[in-house]
Amino acid sequence: DTEVTQTPKHLVMGMTNKKSLKCEQHMGHRAMYWYKQKAKKPPELMFVYSYEKLSINESVPSRFSPECPNSSLLNLHLHALQPEDSALYLCASSGRPGQIIGVNTEAFFGQGTRLTVV
Amino acid sequence: GNSVTQMEGPVTLSEEAFLTINCTYTATGYPSLFWYVQYPGEGLQLLLKATKADDKGSNKGFEATYRKETTSFHLEKGSVQVSDSAVYFCALRIESGANNLFFGTGTRLTVIP
Numbered sequence: 001d002t003e004v005t006q007t008p009k010h011l012v013m014g015m016t017n018k019k020s021l022k023c024e025q026h027m028g029h030r031a032m033y034w035y036k037q038k039a040k041k042p043p044e045l046m047f048v049y050s051y052e053k054l055s056i057n058e059s060v061p062s063r064f065s066p067e068c069p070n071s072s073l074l075n076l077h078l079h080a081l082q083p084e085d086s087a088l089y090l091c092a093s094s095g096r097p098g099q100i101i102g103v104n105t106e107a108f109f110g111q112g113t114r115l116t117v118v
Numbered sequence: 119g120n121s122v123t124q125m126e127g128p129v130t131l132s133e134e135a136f137l138t139i140n141c142t143y144t145a146t147g148y149p150s151l152f153w154y155v156q157y158p159g160e161g162l163q164l165l166l167k168a169t170k171a172d173d174k175g176s177n178k179g180f181e182a183t184y185r186k187e188t189t190s191f192h193l194e195k196g197s198v199q200v201s202d203s204a205v206y207f208c209a210l211r212i213e214s215g216a217n218n219l220f221f222g223t224g225t226r227l228t229v230i231p
Binding site for chain 1: 150152159160161162163164167207211219220221223
């Protein structure tokens with residue numbers, strides 16, 4: 001199993017809604033990531049969890065709240081978003097068991113959740 | 119600093135044409151280099167990678183060689199197909215503890231029959 005599964009695939013939400021994006025991997029990877037990708041742009045890193053602990057927050061607004069309930073799951077809770085937050089949200093994972101998470105470890109990406117804020 | 123520069127797109131080629139997408143990088147330390155591909159409406163897929171100088175990554179007819187002397191990792195394919203139409207991202211990872219990939223801006227390839 002080399003998949004990173006994201007749900008839902010598409011999400012439309014109002015600015016007052018609360019929703020969550022989910023990401024799951026069963027490769028035993030020790031690092032998980034959230035990226036945001038706007039149209040015709042490369043992915044931008046938002047958060048990194050390493051061994052289930054938040055290790056990087058790239059100055060993301062508090063209306064985005066990540067959570068890592070266990071080593072296989074990563075959530076992104078959304079609240080009071082703005083229309084400019086509409087984007088493709090990508091989850092990724094890397095670092096096999098026993099492998100040092102570092103320069104040689106490739107990241108596996110999910111198919112993304114396309115979020116539209118209205 | 120660390121950065122990746124890709125050739126500007128979009129690139130339009132006829133089927134069976136030769137493809138080159140240029141990628142150069144700036145990095146502290148000794149990076150690994152990657153090419154990712156993103157098909158329309160999908161996430162990123164790892165296409166190939168190289169972890170040290172002179173390594174050649176290859177997959178699905180695509181190749182790229184890690185050239186330390188020119189700090190380059192150009193993507194090539196001898197004969198493209200319509201199904202290769204996608205956006206291609208060059209990326210590097212460094213051993214910095216940051217657990218991060220640095221992406222280029224992406225190059226959109228369209229292959230016409």
